[in-house]
Amino acid sequence: MKYILVVFFIPISLLFSTSYAVQEKGKAGITKEVFGALPDGREAHLFTLRNAAGMEVEITNYGGYIVSWTAPDKNGKQENITLGVPTFADYLKGTPSFGPIIGRYGNRIAKGKLVLDGNEYTLTPNARGNHIHGGRVGFDKKLWAATPVNGNEPALKLQYTSPDGEEGYPGTLAVEVIYTLQKDNALRINYKATTNKPTVVNLTNHTYFNLSGMKGNILNHELMVNAASYLPTDQAQIPTGEIKPVAGTPFDFTKPTAIGARINDTTHTQIRYGSGYDHCWVFTDKSNKLKRGATVYEPKSGRFLEMFTTEPSVQVYTANHLNGTLRGKEGVAFTRRYGVCLETQHFPDAPNHPNFPSTTLRPGETYQSTTIYKFSVR
Incomplete structure (x- = not known):
């Protein structure tokens, strides 16, 4: 019996592919693919998570930005439902926080x-003498270490260690954020952090x-x-320390209401201060259990x-404050009120208000938080 040896030649590029799963x-x-390079030469990558239902979420390890989400x-x-800019160079130039991880402290701290x-x-100080979203070079401008996790619910683990004194914060803070695309068209975000000195997180x-698929505001x-x-x-959008009822105000969304129904009611001082909605709502359920906080x-x-x-x-x-100067991948100009953010968090300026829930993290403790954004149709 004679044997015939058949040799298959496999391109080296396939052997060393950066793809962790064939996206059939x-x-x-x-x-995983190269997204771009930082000025110092380090490469940033773009990771595409896809579930069996066809939902795709693109995330970069530069700032943890959600670049697009169908x-x-x-x-x-399937259509993109988040605001983002076309190229990595556009992200490097800076955006009005189109989808990044915000830290160490989301929102404002009075006078820093x-x-x-x-x-x-x-x-x-980086906002009218106040501190916002972690400072001038916050977590949204850092290159995070990335670990992709393949499977039916693909995930991306991002890690960054913020050194003691960065942007003025005390303590070395080790941070981990995991994005998981679930089977049920939900994106789960798990946050974790530890510190070696008392700090705030x-x-x-x-x-x-923008759930219209970029077809309007x-x-x-x-x-x-x-x-x-x-x-x-106050006028600088720093909490006064009061917690007021929404009943009888443009802030009452306890029942589904069009965002535009009262957004221009400038007879209300708070609408004038925020130029619309840019405020913190306090959930009725004050537990730290996973609960439904909002719907759109x-x-x-x-x-x-x-x-x-x-x-x-x-x-x-x-x-x-969007004014149409930035455009998305679709070529659409992002004009005023072209998106809505649901930034889950502790209260802004909490370190300066003893009546607010504490944001202090101490050595030996672990900061943990979870948010899920789930899509369906009606």
Whole structure:
């Protein structure tokens, strides 16, 4: 008997492919590609998570940005439903926080000042003399170590260690954020952090949602927030320390209401201060259990978003300052109120208000938080 030796030549590029899963239709997995390079030459990567239902979420390890996110409409058409810019160079130039991880402290701290155990710390002022979203070079501008996790529910683990004194914060903070794309068209975000000195932590994600698939602004989106109260602010949008009821105000979204219904009611001082909605709603359920905090429904597409979180509040921001100078991959100009953010978090300026839930993290403790954004249609 004679044997014939058959040799197959496999391109080296395939042997060393950066793809962690072949993204066939109906197959879940995660792929990796080069997104761009930082000025110092380090490469940033773009990871695409896909579930069996066809939902795809693109995330970069530069700042942990959600670059794009597809969701089906009532006819099954998959479209991008988050604001993002076309190239890595555009992200390097800076965006109005189009989808990154925000830290160490999401939202504002008055005058960048906080006191811990009798020690005063001065944080980088970067918003009218106040500190916002972690400072000038916050977590959204860091290159995170990335570990892709393949499977039916693909995940991306991002890790960053913030050194003692970065942006004025005390303590070396080790941070881990895991994005998991679930089978049920939900993106789960798990946050974890530890420190070697007392510090403050308030992590969040700053995605702008537009459930129309970039076909118009979000004024027709129907918002519901499970919150009977909110935090009024001063003109610089720093909380006054009061917690006021939403009843009888433009902030009452206890029942689904079009975002545009009262957004221009400038007879209300808070609407004037925020140029619309840019405020923190306090959930009625004050537990740290996972609960449904808000929903958004877009009638034309039928897309329905549910937000679940362990956090005590959510900052709702209606893109009041977009002016059309930035465009997305689709070529659409992002004009005023073209997106809505649901930033789950502890209260802004909590270190300076003893009546607010504490954001202090101490050595030996672990900061943990979970938020889920789940899509369906109606």
